[in-house]
Amino acid sequence: MRALPGGRHLVDAGARTRGRRRGNHRRSRPAARGGAVDLPGRHAARLERGPRSRGDPVPLQDDDDLLRGPLGLCAGALRAHPVPLGVRGAGRPESFTYAHPRGRGRGWAVSTTEDTGAEVDDEVVEPDPDAVSITVNGRSVTARRGDLVIAAAERAGDYIPRFCYHPRMSSVGMCRQCLVEIDTGRGPMLQPSCMVTVSEGMVVDTESETTKRAQEGILELLLANHPLDCPVCDKGGECPLQDQAFSHGPGESRYVEEKRHYEKPIPISDLVYLDRERCILCDRCTRFADEVAGDALIHFIDRGNATQVNTFPDEPFSSYFSGNTVQICPVGALTAKPYRFKARPWDLEQVESTCTSCSVGCRISVHSSRDRLLRFQGVDDEAVNWGWLCDRGRFNFESVHADRRLAEPLIRSAEGLVPTDWSSALSITADLIRSAVDGGGPGSVAVLGGARGTNEDALAWSALADALGVESRDARLGDGLGLDLLDLPRATIADLASASTVVLMAPDLKEELPVLHLRLRDAALRSGTRVIEFTQSGSGLTRHAWRSIRHLPGTGASAVAEALADAEVAAQLASGPVVVVAGRQNLAESAEALSDRVGAVLAAAPEAGVLPVLRRGNTMGALAAGLHGPRDAADILREAAEGRIDLLILLGSDPLADFPDSRLARTALARVGRIVSLDGHLCASSEQADVVLPVAVMGEKSGTTTNLEGRVTPVSQKVTVHGTARPDWMIALDLASRLGVDLGVADLGDLTARVTADDRGVWSVPTGVEPAHFESVVGTNYDFRLVLSRRLYDAAVSTQCSPSLEGLAGGRGLSVHPSDLERIGVASGDDVKVIGPRGSVVLPPGCRTASAPTRPVRSDCSRPSPTASNSSSKRTSSPSAPIGWSSSWRRSSPSCRPS
Known part of the structure; x- marks a missing residue:
């Protein structure tokens, strides 16, 4: 028996307990899901209320990875909140102002003031016209019009069990586990609380005997065909079905017939396995694939008691977001190949950090056991990723423990690259720098890269370059954006939903910044944001665009000019806030041409800000730290190809793989005098280096990173560094000491204090926009x-x-x-x-x-x-x-x- 379709958060740490059930209601729980938990904020407030009167307390933990709050559940979690650029970190004054990164005087401010005990006049608070008063379990609760009963009750501290409900997806009432008694004036009736919105005077009872029997019955039906293979299931220990069977279930089953059986498990993609016997048909995975990702590749098939989730034979689940379905699955039906049978939840140590796979800066929960990273989970950050991750960001942690990791320094000899100790490697590197500066001047030394490290790494190397007088440095590898574009008024990711128009002149976001693709798709479908797309070959957002303007490569300038001359487009741009999502659609295109087109749109839109599309994780932070100069990466490589660079320092960069003109990159590396490479892995470029210094990678070091908005967030160390690797900033300080220069910093704390200081990392915001110069660059006789x-x-x-x-x-x-x-x-x-x-x-x-x-x-x-x-x-x-x-x-x- 299954409920017909009609998504939101599962078991929370503040869940209420149920009355005694049949069977042994005092059975013990695994330590991972019971006992005292140190929870910040709202979680702590819920636990302080203590157990209900109906039975012994059985506290339930979040099921799918902290989708609703900060990672306070994680041992050793960073308590610091993300710090936007321009906001003081450690040692900041008691009163500060948060300048909105968009600038132009349209930002908002938040101030905090020390409580001096002085009397403050009572402010007159206007009544909220959307406020609704309801009664939950005999207590008066204030909710907002349009809230679902399940969400309003949870905010009031009354947990309602659920499986299909998820706050980031539509409600479908699929599992019926959230049935409660609701009285709207016509008498109490059992209704799914995830489908009913609050109304004035509504009375909700989540503790009545009728509610209790209904929830017990639903759980008994869900378990009728469940294999009960918890001892071998990866979800065991963090399974909502397991938890709610203990807290809300009947305690014993009356079902004695044969259960359904399927082949188990079956791979539905290269990353995800499906166990159909465990599936409770909650519709979470299918809704996510359809509503959120737009990759409707997983479906319900068959009918009646034979209904199952599966993919079609010719349509594998090849989505860039498939890992999210594993994370939100309330049972062990979907499991991730990299994590299968690796650890139990109570064996895992967790810390909150930031994903650096791209410049979106998604918040993640890093899970490890026995000093090895085992999985990344998405954390619901309202401002950034909403709990979603792309599969590259979710699964690339495996590279931390790869065979190609560098464990010790390497120096070039007659036999090739051979291992050496750190003292010798640093001395040789210092001698190479000193020799190059003394022989050819600071202009003969160049630094490329830095966008894959932390802000502290970039700041330390920028300070070292400043001390040596080295101006040839660039964190971009020929595929980034111009500094003039990054200096334009900035928008935020959250602005996509509130903007009236988004002008998209960027590469396919699904390939470049997948989670930003999800946010913009959601804004277009749910918030009514109109997307005007300028594209050369289409993208994943083309079908959702209000206007999709296709143009030939090299004709983008004329396409923008024609669009701005269109009365309907001009009226749309003037109708409200505008966000311009700007990036290099074509790597053969110049960054200057893109800046001109973006400037033209900003001049035509009274309220506009820019979201830069940057592929590497910390490009904004590296540039803000000073890893840029009068010559960009292309100029530096051309000088190296001409033999004018005596020493090239690569900071986690691989020009042979990253730079668009690989022939120029090969020629430059072949003709440069000496190469020093700092990298975590042996790549094509570091194989040609004279000195290779192993560095710690993400997960092995702490610091901060800056996303495309200019938002500074912490990254956390979770495992021990591989071999003798060191953080980049430490290598810069060691070299400075050997070269006899003072960088003015002594440790990581000093560097982080500089990153979060008001006078660091703040991009200048121009008061106007220079007129764009439209010039199409195309050839002739081209098919x-x-x-x-x-x-x-x-x-x-x-x-x-x-x-x-x-x-x-x-x-x-x-x-x-x-x-x-x-x-x-x-x-x-x-x-x-x-x-x-x-x-x-x-x-x-x-x-x-x-x-x-x-x-x-x-x-x-x-x-x-x-x-x-x-x-x-x-x-x-x-x-x-x-x-x-x-x-x-x-x-x-x-x-x-x-x-």
């Missing part, structure tokens, strides 16, 4: 133009060194519409050779088909630029067609032909 972009699973070390993700990285590829493939004589599945003015490249394993016939050809690759010497700038008679580059430094036309 195709190439759009260079990256996929989510790229050549980054964190992906390649994570066994669960390594197989998902598809390498280079080409997307062409089938009609275009047929016209030029290329069969789908053929290897394709792209020939251009800068060389040629073969893209295996063949062509992927694009969704619409467009002249742009999209190349998804981690090292995108062609590198061989052949080129073709005219139409050819062979079955091929020219592909035109779209920027001023790629003017001739490559061709596309079968290999």
Whole structure:
């Protein structure tokens, strides 16, 4: 017997206990789910109320990973709240103001003042027109109009059991576990509290005998076909079904018939296993896939008692967000391959931290056991990620314990790179720096990278570069944004929902910043935000856009000018707040051209802010710390290729994999005098270094990081560093000591204090926007133009060194519409050779088909630029067609032909 479909949070730490049941109601609980828990804030307040009168207390813990609050449940959790740029951290005064990162005087302020005991005049509080008074278990409770009964009761401290309800998804009333008696004036009736909104005078009873019997009956039905294999289930110890069977269940079952049996488990993707016997058909996973992710790849199939969750044979669950379904599953039906049979929840140590896989800065719970990272879980941060994570951020922790991790310093000898001790490695590095500065001046030394470390790492190396007079430094690797664009008025992620319009001129957010993609998708579907998209090849948000303006590569300027001249678009931009999501759609495009287009939109919109699309986790923090100079990464590599750089220091960067022009990167590394690489793994660039210094990676060090909004959040150390690796900042201080320079800091605390000081990391906000200069950059006689972009699973070390993700990285590829493939004589599945003015490249394993016939050809690759010497700038008679580059430094036309 199953309820028909009609999502929200599961068991919370403040759950109320039920009356005595049949059976042994005093049976003991595992220590992981019982006993005293040190909980901050609202959790502590709930536990202070003590047990109810009906039976012994059985406190229940959060089921799916702290989706509702700070990670106070985690041992050793950081209590510090995220600190926005410009807000003092340690030692800040008692009164401070939080300047909204958007600037332009439209920010909000929060002030705190020390209580001096002086009398304060009572303020007149206007009554809330949306306030509703209801009665819950005999107590008067104030709720807001539109609140669901289950949420209003929980805020009042009365926990109602549930399985299908989740606060970030629609309510469906699927499990019926939340049945309570509700009286709206027509007498008490059992109703699902996740489907009923509060009304004035409503009376709710969550403790009546009728409610108790209904909830017991539902649990008995849910357990009728459940395999009860808790001893071998990964969810055991943190399972809401297990917890609620103890606290709200009947204690014993009357069901003696044969249970349903399925093959178990079955892999529905490379990362997720499905055990259908455990599934209680709560609809959480299917709702998430459909409503939140937009990847409706998991469904209910069959009917009646045979209903089950599954995927279709030709549609694997290949979603970038599949790990979230594992996290929100209230039973052990969905499990993650990397965590299966690794540990029990009571064996795990937890701490809250920040994901640094990209620049969104999702809050995460880091779980470890026996000094090994075992899983990441999403934490519900209202301002950032709402508890969601992409699969790259969730599973790339495996790279921390990869075989390619560097355990000790390496120096180059006649035999290649050989291990050495830290004293020798630091002395050699200091000598290389001193020799380069003395011989060629500070201009002969360059620093690349720093965006994958912490703010403290970047600040220490920036201070060292300042002390040595080194100006050639850049945290961006040729695929970032210009400083002029990052200086524009800033928006926040939360602004997406409150904005009237979002102008999207960025690469596919699903591939670049997946969680930002989810937030913008939600704003478009639920908040009524209108999206105006400028795109060269379409994106995951194209179907949700109010206007999707397609243009050829190199014609973005004219497309923006035409759109701004449209009366309907102009009226929409003037109708309210505007957020411009800006990033490099095409890696062959210049950052300056994008800045001009963004500036034109800001000039046309009275209220506008920018959200920069930055792929690397701490680009904003590294730039704010000073890892930028008069020459960017492209200039530095060109100087190195010309032999004008004597020493190149790589801070966690791999130009051979990261820089768009891989031929220039290879030439630069081959001709530079010396290379010092600081990295956690041995990558292609560090293999060419003269000195390789192993550094601690995320999970092994503490500090702060800055996301794309400018929000500073803490990262936490959870496991011991691998081998003898050290944090980047410590290496910078050691080198400064050997070089005889004073950086003015002594330890991590000094660096963090600088990061959170008012006068550090604050971007200047201009009072106006310079007029944009529209100039389309296109060639002639081109049948195709190439759009260079990256996929989510790229050549980054964190992906390649994570066994669960390594197989998902598809390498280079080409997307062409089938009609275009047929016209030029290329069969789908053929290897394709792209020939251009800068060389040629073969893209295996063949062509992927694009969704619409467009002249742009999209190349998804981690090292995108062609590198061989052949080129073709005219139409050819062979079955091929020219592909035109779209920027001023790629003017001739490559061709596309079968290999």
